[in-house]
Amino acid sequence: MELLSPAGNIEKLNYCYTYGADAAYIGLKNFSLRVKADNFYEDEHKRVIELKNKFPGRRLHCALNIAFHNDEIDRLIKNIPYFKEYPIDAFIVQDLGIVPILQKEFPNAELHLSTQASCMNREAVKVYKSLGFKRVVMGREASLQEIAEIKDAVPDMEIECFVHGAMCIAYAGRCLMSAYLNGRSAQEGFCSHTCRWDYDVLAQLDPSKDAKKIAESGNLVLREHKRPDEYFPVYEGENFTAVLSSKDLCMIDHLAELKKAGVDSLKIEGRMKSVYYVAMITRAYRKALDALDGKISEEEAKPFVDELYKVSHRPFATGFYFNKADADVAVSGASDSPFELSAEVGTFLDEKAMEEILKVADDGRKLRQSKIDAMCEPERKAYEKRVADKPDMHLPYVEKMEGWKMYPIEPLNMLTKETEIELVSPDVVGNKIEWGKDFLFVNPENGQVYNWVCNGHPCVMYTGLEVADGTLLRSKDPEYVEGKFRDSGR
Incomplete structure (x- = not known):
């Protein structure tokens, strides 16, 4: 098949x-x-x-x-x-x-x-x-x-x-609800998924008297939260209930x-x-x-x-x-899902491109060290304090690791050293990878090693792991609670 x-x-x-x-x-x-x-x-x-x-x-x-x-x-x-x-x-x-x-x-x-x-x-x-x-x-x-x-x-x-x-709750997807409520026809590709909106169930009769009669009478209705003056009937017949999603x-x-x-x-x-x-x-x-x-x-x-x-x-x-x-x-x-997509991993950089990043890093490291060497003792101590207080302003430079390769990635959310990251690919279910041990995130523009990355940061993943085409990085969603579902909205 x-x-x-x-x-x-x-x-x-x-x-x-x-x-x-x-x-x-x-x-x-x-x-x-x-x-x-x-x-x-x-x-x-x-x-x-x-x-x-x-x-x-x-x-x-x-x-x-x-x-x-x-x-x-x-x-x-x-x-x-x-x-x-x-x-x-x-x-x-x-x-x-x-x-x-x-x-x-x-x-x-x-x-x-x-x-x-x-x-x-x-x-x-x-x-x-x-x-x-x-x-x-x-x-x-x-x-x-x-x-x-x-x-x-x-x-x-x-x-x-x-x-x-x-x-779709309608007959083979031929639904008119979206067109009626939103002016967006499902038949022209504009379905707004009205069947999955939030509705209240209202009844004109006292439910304690005869629930079956209410269900079969047509007096049971739905009201969408953002349209308080519009009502949609719910009808229960033999072996079915006509309702939405x-x-x-x-x-x-x-x-x-x-x-x-x-x-x-x-x-x-x-x-x-x-x-x-x-x-x-x-x-x-x-x-x-x-x-x-x-x-x-x-x-x-x-x-x-x-x-x-x-x-x-x-x-x-x-x-x-x-x-x-x-x-x-x-x-x-x-x-809900316990995972969220964190980054898409591209094809590894060729040797020349990788060497250029490593050279930029080496040049930056040497320049920084020459400035440190020229400092007097009090100035050096002040510098060390600034590094300790604001490490993100004084990132280390990447060093060459034998057998490691660089892969361009596009971070989709914030990733820190505390983020639980897994690597998934067509033949890898989901391997946990450890920041610093298995990989580093590097700024390809200056060769500095990130402490954290987020969307918009130029980034390559430097790793000795086997990374197949189409590899994705996922992370545990910190707001996920097992057994508790978060409505994703419309």
């Missing part, structure tokens, strides 16, 4: 491939249902081509899955020469109006039907096959049994299914069932998620799939799979795959 990961920007695309995705899906500016993702534009096709060359055999899918208005069709046609710059293997579409355009202009690209089309039965799949689609991304309401029946009926149609991430989907423990049902591609949701999320979730599913295929043992895969549960998420469920009851349970807010 193919592992398909979300790439909201060029950086995330790199991590998708680095952490094991067979394919990644992107959006092009203004034509994707994730407008708030960075998406791809300008000359980024050059970097995409570089990544495709770096990772031969990896596929690139492009989401053109908005519902098109006339003017958007015109813009699509106008932008076709630009789209052709990208090495696109498949287009994900829901609007049949653009199908003939894509077939004419991109004859070598596959057509994949978006989940937004809500395709859930064998007869619909047959129709889409006759229109030239090679793959159907199943509507999320389809069960595993239904998927197996579809695969049996149309065996040469590829089936793609979402296996992880946020689920769903659990997150997680099928990592059921890959064998998906394979048995005939699923060809496993899709992770989350083009708006962080680099850390994309990397860790992709890695977990990669290892689980490798174990399923016998490439590694289940024991080898387990530590990586366990890390999936340490990435921020809502309570997990299996959606509609096994039964509807699991999908009907609503939640709000988000769960």
Whole structure:
């Protein structure tokens, strides 16, 4: 089975491939249902081509899955020469109006039907096959049994299914709440996730008298905190309650069932998620799939799979795959993570660049020492006191360490010598590394060794550790309390 990961920007695309995705899906500016993702534009096709060359055999899918208005069709046609710059293997579409355009202009690209089309039965799949689609991304309401029946009926149609991430409470994501409350249409990529806002539950009847009657009467309502004069009915019927936010989907423990049902591609949701999320979730599913295929043992895969549960998420469920009851349970807010991404680690500096930094450090150290040597005794003591009182103003210079290399990093939050830092990579679960023993953070401009770093500081990591491509540094979130969830807001 193919592992398909979300790439909201060029950086995330790199991590998708680095952490094991067979394919990644992107959006092009203004034509994707994730407008708030960075998406791809300008000359980024050059970097995409570089990544495709770096990772031969990896596929690139492009989401053109908005519902098109006339003017958007015109813009699509106008932008076709630009789209052709990208090495696109498949287009994900829901609007049949653009199908003939894509077939004419991109004859070598596959057509994949978006989940937004809500395709859930064998007869619909047959129709889409006759229109030239090679793959159907199943509507999320389809069960595993239904998927197996579809695969049996149309065996040469590829089936793609979402296996992880946020689920929309509406029918296959076709929700109008955001457009109604915020003027931001989910169908045009502007979803404001209104289903996950904070609501009060109000009732016009006395709950002590007849709770069931209240629930079935339509007199039970929700009121969003920032809209005190607007009310939204909650209705409880036979075996269901119509209310807002769903659990997150997680099928990592059921890959064998998906394979048995005939699923060809496993899709992770989350083009708006962080680099850390994309990397860790992709890695977990990669290892689980490798174990399923016998490439590694289940024991080898387990530590990586366990890390999936340490990435921020809502309570997990299996959606509609096994039964509807699991999908009907609503939640709000988000769960917590004990870790936060601290830095992204780049490719190591070549020998020349590293020697230049070491030389700058050596020159600075010699100059400082010459000034100290020229000091009289009282002046030297005063200087030593200043160093002791304000060590950050008198940082030491880095010295050459045999076998160590320098890697450019971009700190994302403050890191001090007390920060618990772990190194993670495609094949390293999470190794604790010790400041001073395993690594140093160095200012590449003057060769000084930092006591702490934060975002905006020019920095290289000087280390003797083995650092793979795509390595990330994470740190323990000091505000995390196990068992206590902090709502991440909207």
